[in-house]
Amino acid sequence: MTTGEPLIVLDGVNKWFGPLHVLDDVSLSVGRGEVVVVIGPSGSGKSTLCRTINRLEPINSGTITFDGTPLPAEGKALAKLRSEVGMVFQSFNLFAHKTILENVTLGPVKVRREKPAAARERGLALLDRVGIANQADKYPAQLSGGQQQRAAIARALAMQPKAMLFDEPTSALDPEMVGEVLEVMTSLARDGMTMVVVTHEMGFARHAANRVVFMADGQLVEEAPPTEFFANPRSERAKDFLSKILTH
Numbered sequence: 001m002t003t004g005e006p007l008i009v010l011d012g013v014n015k016w017f018g019p020l021h022v023l024d025d026v027s028l029s030v031g032r033g034e035v036v037v038v039i040g041p042s043g044s045g046k047s048t049l050c051r052t053i054n055r056l057e058p059i060n061s062g063t064i065t066f067d068g069t070p071l072p073a074e075g076k077a078l079a080k081l082r083s084e085v086g087m088v089f090q091s092f093n094l095f096a097h098k099t100i101l102e103n104v105t106l107g108p109v110k111v112r113r114e115k116p117a118a119a120r121e122r123g124l125a126l127l128d129r130v131g132i133a134n135q136a137d138k139y140p141a142q143l144s145g146g147q148q149q150r151a152a153i154a155r156a157l158a159m160q161p162k163a164m165l166f167d168e169p170t171s172a173l174d175p176e177m178v179g180e181v182l183e184v185m186t187s188l189a190r191d192g193m194t195m196v197v198v199t200h201e202m203g204f205a206r207h208a209a210n211r212v213v214f215m216a217d218g219q220l221v222e223e224a225p226p227t228e229f230f231a232n233p234r235s236e237r238a239k240d241f242l243s244k245i246l247t248h
């Protein structure tokens, strides 16, 4: 479900780490409500691409706009951007000394100045949405990996983001917990959230993505709707990559 003008636009983006050209003239546009899955070999720049979108990584040249505005470099505008672009990482990054509900309400109360009671009510609703309302008063260490990752998703959603970035959100999970996290992500996608998802879960890419983007050596090599990409990858690098991950 993609409508109107794009929400995220990268145009001619270059990023170096010293001599290493990690993003090489990357241009990518993500529509509102669109789900873009980014795949590619290790070291191809997928995480860096994600991190540039909420400016965890500054870029060397090119432009990135979010919701029509170039990414701010600092200050309040940057804090606002970070709240509008939720990010979920491989490691859950929950605050260990706060309960699950406190993890979810902290941002809304401190950053968005929501009233604690309102934030709590919304937080509980979000925990319910990701299926862990009954874990609200526990601490992160008392939850399974899958539950912690769902809490991390609820925490990001609590800021009422316009887009969500996921960087290998299921890679650190035991296999039996991957499904419950992908289910939450699939339902978010169905509800119209704009999402950029780095993942090796090709089932998710097939079913939930509007578009698959294949990266190699910092370049965006190929992009296509999932059915087209998986049935008929055009580049040798994509063919080679798919043959490796789909057969293991």
Ligand SMILES: Nc1ncnc2c1ncn2[C@@H]1O[C@H](COP(=O)(O)OP(=O)(O)OP(=O)(O)O)[C@@H](O)[C@H]1O
Residues within 6 Å of the ligand: 017, 020, 022, 040, 041, 042, 043, 044, 045, 046, 047, 048, 049
């Ligand atoms: N902070 C950094 N300083 C220097 N080099 C970095 C830094 N972060 C990443 N790199 C390098 O940039 C390249 C791209 O890294 P990135 O993490 O974006 O790749 P990736 O596609 O996410 O890989 P993976 O699939 O292993 O997560 C790699 O060669 C990596 O070693």
Ligand SMILES: [Mg+2]
Residues within 6 Å of the ligand: 046, 047, 048, 167
């Ligand atoms: Mg990565």
